[in-house]
Amino acid sequence: MPELPENETIKRGLQKYVAGHKVQRVDVRLPKIVKEGDVKKLVGGKMVRARRFGKSIVMDFDNGWSVASHIKLTGQWVYDGPNKPKRAKVSEEYVDGLPNKYSHVIFYLDCGGKLYYNDVRQFGWLRVVKTDDVPNIKFIKELGPEPLDGLTLDKFREILKGRNTKVKVLLMDQKKIGGVGNIYANDALFLARIDPRRPAKSLSGREVEKLYKAIDEVLKRGLKYGGATELNYVNALGEEGAYQDHFLAYGKEGQPCPRNCGGTFKKITLGGRGTYFCEHCQK
DNA sequence: AGCACTTCCTGATAGC
């Protein structure tokens, strides 16, 4: 699932390879993907900045317009053009013959390059708004503070305080905390040795601190590995991430706990999502 | 506030 590290990795790639290029033409093959505004506003604009807000990515153009996006489960932003490094190992499994049948929006750039918005399940969206109006996009406006940027321990404490909601469900609530999704919530709770089913308010001061640090730790680890290619995440060059080879708890159902505590990873459903934890050492 | 349920969609998987 593309979460904070995956979206940050994509954003960095867009900044590196697409910024500075001007849009010559946009081909919208599946109109419903563009939930707001008109991509024609971007034509003639030069991409000057890529930004990320939680799991959403925004590109700003020098004509005062921006395109905001949310790739949800299966969206991809993939660039192909003259300045793409030769060493890029484009995923054959997930980026096959661009444009492919999942390429719903294609940006043709003045450098001769192309920027593809691909999305198998079509859950993702694009919104074209004035750059000044980006902060008013509902998802961005209501987004909670982000780990690695703005979410202090005090704020985190405040968010958990008095809430009866299961701690994992709370971690994944984008209005409370921005950018944490299922994979990193599972891994952070494992690292902090906290049972995902516990009410948020039941955590001790020490546990809150441990969890806060664990979230930072797993997100940084995810970033280091260029994100996790689960479903069909790829970076802005179409390359796979590697964090999937370093999951701590996510997807480990039936496997023995690496702490050798004698426990085995269980899978349950919380808030409608697969939840993996070691019953023995996550208390 | 909190929770359950539905919707969007398609590829993967299980069962026959």
Add this chain to the structure above:
DNA sequence: TGCTATCAGGAAGTGC
């Protein structure tokens, strides 16, 4: 070239 049913999942929406 097997067919069909089931399922996952981010976020929004609805209803209790």
